[in-house]
Amino acid sequence: MPSKRKLVAASAISLAIVAGVAAIYQTFGGESVTSSVAAAAPPAAEVDVAAVISQSITDYQTYSGRIEAINYVQIRPLVSGTIVAVHFRDGATVNKGDLLFTIDPRPYQAEVDRAAAQLASAEARNGYASTDWARAQRLLTDNAIAKRDYDEAQNADREALSAVKAARAALETARINLGYTSVTAPVSGRVSRAELTVGNVVSIGANAPVMTTLVSMSPIYASFDVDEQTYLRFLSHDTKTTVPVRIGLANETGFSRQGVIDSVDNRLDTSSGTIRVRARFDNADGVLVPGLYARVRVGGGAPHQAVLVSDAAIQTDQEKKFVLLVDKENKVQYREVKLGEQHEGLRAISDGLQPGDRIVVNGMQRVRPNDAVKPNLVQMSGDAATTKGSS
Structure with a gap:
């Protein structure tokens, strides 16, 4: 008989506890508890997202060169x-x-x-x-x-x-x-x-x-050495005078002046595997003087479609290059890419992206793959992404 009384007492205490919890839940409202749990979840990170650019480009190779005068005269x-x-x-x-x-x-x-x-x-x-x-x-x-x-x-x-x-x-x-x-x-x-x-x-x-x-000033030469592959691909034909060539000076990030190939040497230097090329540029403003360092960009071949992105969006993972892609569900995806040449401030992507893909261009440090994000659509820019619609 005493054992049965103890069991009944324990059951009564349990029911009382359950009833008390239910009363508290009813008193404060179930919605309030649910809201507190939801509030504890972190909000989606806001990041700048830009659509990759797809356009027709021409392949280029970049070399180091020196400015030379066409005429150099010692007056005696x-x-x-x-x-x-x-x-x-x-x-x-x-x-x-x-x-x-x-x-x-x-x-x-x-x-x-x-x-x-x-x-x-x-x-x-x-x-x-x-x-x-x-x-x-x-x-x-x-x-x-x-x-x-x-x-x-x-x-x-x-x-x-x-x-x-x-x-x-x-x-x-x-x-x-x-x-x-x-x-x-x-x-x-x-x-x-x-x-x-x-x-x-x-x-x-x-x-x-x-x-x-006395040195002549305009036109003026830029001399540089090209590798064997570039020579065979772009400069070994009779149409070499139509090959586009541009130069940029030491204080420039781009290539400000356009010229034409003037001459290609008659032999390949077997010790370096290069051949000397001279391009002719207009220098009416007299800024170019003999001896200046110049970055020379030589192009050729047929134009082709390419995907272009800002260099700021490209990250490094040991020896790999990758971008953070935002899918249709606004979730971040890791995407390995292969890089091409720069074109007017943007980097060509030879593999890994497709036209229409959206990538994170600002705020990469705040997100990880599979994170949900709040995308802020911006325009792809060579220097930095700019908000869509801004000047």
């Missing part, structure tokens, strides 16, 4: 003498024919005058010899002159004519040397500093000094 004296004037500022731009230096012209002007006098004397002698030769011809017709005298008159006329030609050549040489006293620019371009100034004596010959240097 062609006559000896004393420099009496310098007519340019260091680093100035000059046109073809502009006066750069003046060498004392007085000795050469005197030589011109002397040669002119000798020519006049030779012409006078030639006039007399020509008249005497004509007279000898008339006398010979009348058989009134000895054959010996006739031959001497003829020979004197020929010698006098030769003397005139020699004197005329000497005068021309003297005039050329006088012209050399005015040192002019052989091409248009930019001069360096004056290596010799007023008062210095210059001489000609093997030890002739460099007075200054």
